[in-house]
Amino acid sequence: RKSSRSKISGNPLPTNLPTSTTTLEIGGHRGHEKYTGTIPTEYGYLTQVTEFGVGDNLLTGSIPTQIGRMTMMQKSGSFLAMNSFDSSPIPTELGLLTGLHAAGHLFMVSSYLSSTIPTEMGYLEKLTSIFLLDDNSIKGTIPTELGKMPLANGLHVKVNSLTGTIPTEVGRFSNIVDAFEVSTNLMTGSIPTEIGNMAKLLRLFWLHRNDFSSTVPTELGRLSQGIGNFLVNGNKLTGALPTELGCLTGSQRNFFFHNNLFSSTIPTQLGLLSMLLEKFGLDQNSLTSTIPTELGRLIQISSYLSIGNNKLSSSLPTQLGQLSLLIDKFWTL
Numbered sequence: 001r002k003s004s005r006s007k008i009s010g011n012p013l014p015t016n017l018p019t020s021t022t023t024l025e026i027g028g029h030r031g032h033e034k035y036t037g038t039i040p041t042e043y044g045y046l047t048q049v050t051e052f053g054v055g056d057n058l059l060t061g062s063i064p065t066q067i068g069r070m071t072m073m074q075k076s077g078s079f080l081a082m083n084s085f086d087s088s089p090i091p092t093e094l095g096l097l098t099g100l101h102a103a104g105h106l107f108m109v110s111s112y113l114s115s116t117i118p119t120e121m122g123y124l125e126k127l128t129s130i131f132l133l134d135d136n137s138i139k140g141t142i143p144t145e146l147g148k149m150p151l152a153n154g155l156h157v158k159v160n161s162l163t164g165t166i167p168t169e170v171g172r173f174s175n176i177v178d179a180f181e182v183s184t185n186l187m188t189g190s191i192p193t194e195i196g197n198m199a200k201l202l203r204l205f206w207l208h209r210n211d212f213s214s215t216v217p218t219e220l221g222r223l224s225q226g227i228g229n230f231l232v233n234g235n236k237l238t239g240a241l242p243t244e245l246g247c248l249t250g251s252q253r254n255f256f257f258h259n260n261l262f263s264s265t266i267p268t269q270l271g272l273l274s275m276l277l278e279k280f281g282l283d284q285n286s287l288t289s290t291i292p293t294e295l296g297r298l299i300q301i302s303s304y305l306s307i308g309n310n311k312l313s314s315s316l317p318t319q320l321g322q323l324s325l326l327i328d329k330f331w332t333l
Contacts, residue, residue, distance in 0.1 A: 012037030021046050026054040034058045044069040053077025055107060060084050068093025076100055079107040087114040095120025101128050109134040116140035122148040130154035130178055137161055147172040154178030158206060165189030171197040179204035183231065190214035196222040208233045208256065215239035226250030233258045233281060240264030246272040256281040258306065265289040271297040283308045293317040304328040
């Protein structure tokens with residue numbers, strides 16, 4: 001059937017849109033007029049909408065529960081991102097949007113949200129795009145129910161106030177390609193071995209700046225499909241660096257395990273990460289013994305290799321002189 005597309009202009013948002021509307025676009029692109037005020041509850045009558053987005057505006061108030069009536073929605077566009085909503089709960093009714101699948105993200109970044117993640121989000125089982133809640137003030141834990149979205153391409157919940165552990169159910173995200181980001185939160189506990197099931201992950205693996213403890217599971221070595229940024233720094237991880245990290249041979253940009261509590265030797269297998277292009281960080285731990293000569297194979301690193309503030313031998317292998325592209329060398333031991 002012919003699409004009915006409503007083009008909105010003026011502030012505040014109108015409430016008298018035709019019920020035949022199928023595509024509702026309110027911003028979400030550069031140069032558009034910024035809309036203010038609240039999202040009208042009357043939008044809940046637009047039950048024919050298949051594509052919806054109110055991103056990148058100056059909208060305030062709460063997210064109307066009535067949006068959950070748009071059960072024909074398939075594409076979310078900019079959805080609810082980059083607004084100034086209040087601290088009201090994220091509506092559980094969003095879990096009714098079970099038709100959401102490709103071409104868009106469940107996008108709620110930078111919207112001043114400060115409630116918890118509803119367990120009902122797990123009903124979005126068809127979601128093949130990216131689940132984004134970055135840069136808010138989200139509290140509570142990551143619901144285990146999110147593991148019911150096995151087709152999701154990415155999970156982004158960085159820079160919030162999340163607590164608790166990473167649920168083992170994230171191991172069901174075997175189709176994640178884009179990113180697994182839980183960095184800059186208040187999360188604790190160990191890294192679940194089930195994360196090793198994300199073998200298709202390509203772009204970002206970010207666990208940094210939390211309070212994760214215990215040892216690093218050897219299963220992280222399964223994430224060998226060319227992750228761009230592998231960041232596990234700024235936690236309280238202990239024990240040995242697994243030799244299996246040498247299986248991450250496709251890692252392409254940054255590899256960070258600094259600022260933890262590791263007390264082992266540096267695995268020689270890390271010399272296999274020869275595709276790294278920018279940064280390598282193991283500093284601020286309690287690593288012992290000698291510096292492996294194999295690190296001299298990381299010849300493509302161009303920014304820095306940092307191994308300082310450990311308990312390593314004072315001698316530097318001559319092979320490190322092969323890292324001729326380095327801008328900064330942090331050899332302090």
